[in-house]
Amino acid sequence: MTSAFPPRDTAVGGYLEPIRAGGTVLWRTGAEGPEVVLIRRPDRGDWTLPKGKLKNGEHPITGAVREVREETGLRPVLGRRLPPQHYLKDGWPKQVEWWAATPAEPGRAIDYEPNDEVDEVEWVPVEAALSRLTYAHDVKVLDNFRAGPADTFPVILLRHLSAGEKRSWDGNDLLRPLDETGRADALALPQVLAAYGPARVVSSAAARCTESLLPYSVEFDAPMRTERALTVPVNGRGEAGDFHVEAAREAFAAILAEGRPTVVCTHGEIIPHLMREALTQLGAPVSQQLGLRKGAFWAVHLARGGGLAGVERHAVRG
Template sequence: MSTATVIAAGGVVWREQRGERQVLLVHRPRYDDWSLPKGKLVPHEHVLVAARREIEEETGQRVILGPSLGIQRYDVRKNGTRVPKMVHYWSAAIDGRAREFEPNDEVDKLDWLGVEEARSRLSYPRDVDILDLLAGAAEVTSSLVVVRHAEAVKRKDWDGKDTNRPLTGEGQETAERLVGVLAALGVDRVFSSDAERCTATVAPYAQSIGKKIHLHPEISERGYEADPDALRGLGDQAWRAGKVTAICSHRPVLPALARELSLPVGKYAPGAFVVAHTLASGRIVHERFGAP
């Protein structure tokens, strides 16, 4: 019988303090170790949401997730046997000022340390490996989240204009679950096709942060078919320095949109998305996720 893998998520929490980059380590009394904050996913939780939640629960800090720092794989004991564990890590920048920490059963102490001191303090070499990847990922200049709209009513089942075709019940639930995902990524601008199925996918998040949706008819199916060149220049608007922009569009448009945004072309299932970051070096890093 195969053993289910334990999935967990966390991050390297960092800040700039007096010109020095500091990272946050946690002390767990149960193991008497110093480690990076992380924890297991709860049922049906998206891994990005879990990473942000676990960091806040263990440290009291609200963070915004940046580029991936990789995955750890090792075995742990569970119910008297050893099972595989997979831990996803992201760069996690403090959202605002550091907050007060209250010790709890899982974490009794935490410490802000310079990177070299943190390397020496960490109890596990695998955590040092993750920490070492922060240097190449922390300095993000701008970020994008490119989303295909969630599941919509099928064309054959809809008698109205295609642009008004709504989400299904499952699509609406996906849109609600996207709220936590986009919050974890710190999205602060929302672009969308003007089709109902796109705007409805990102509307719950836009409402949650009190922002309007910037409508772009040129990335709707109708607009793209009418003028495939109209989306040129959107990349300059989307890759705005210091901003995290979500863009919702359609399957037939996404390949051209990806090229305009300097991202790899790939297939998107309904509700799936790509998170991309431009680093200070000019390099773009990205990772792909299924619908939450």
């Protein structure tokens, strides 16, 4: 007799809030194909992929980057998202978020000081890594990495950050600025988006959009280009009007076709049309939930050789 339920991956007795962690498959091209970083933990005598627990309130993106850097001495640049892993750790459920990643400084050798937590950090060919890994859930992560394209680039689609309410703004809607929450998130945004590496910046011409990306643009010396087709226009009274859907989709299609890492900031009513354009163009299924809340973004990962490599959604606040 077989059970209709899958093997248990939650604790007996009901739901327990999982321990949250993040990590990466840090890879490079070696002499005989892809190589990945493995670490050895002396207290357990195991070989595993670099990962670690998120701090309270920490964004999973920045937490994964921090943990990998602490455990390897290498700063990762995130590529496509990999499926999360769920398993029990000492009887408590654990959820680990995973990304493919490359070193920010590709030619830099591993220069890591062994300590009580990690005493060896090593580049290992993928096939050898599969044999060396101690845990089945790490093997599954590496299998997921091998199943998709490794060399990818992101196009990030951001809905502008929190702005003052339309009804409380008497001026031209194009000039409506970020509010206090939006300004705080604009200062936090560069740290989150930095995990994906350098990118050009394209924005709606509305103040709330350009202000959302201004700290990112300044911090990374990325000139900002405004795009009229991605801007919600105003009518004769300075109120938000109708935008041209086809012009917006064509503008976004051109950005995708240029094959460059890009951060795009635009309006909530435009984003579903842009995502539909991207998914349709890339031959992917179209979700019914393409919209974003203010301060959230889609990261669309495209394979260098063409095609969709992955899609993920995050809020600036994690």
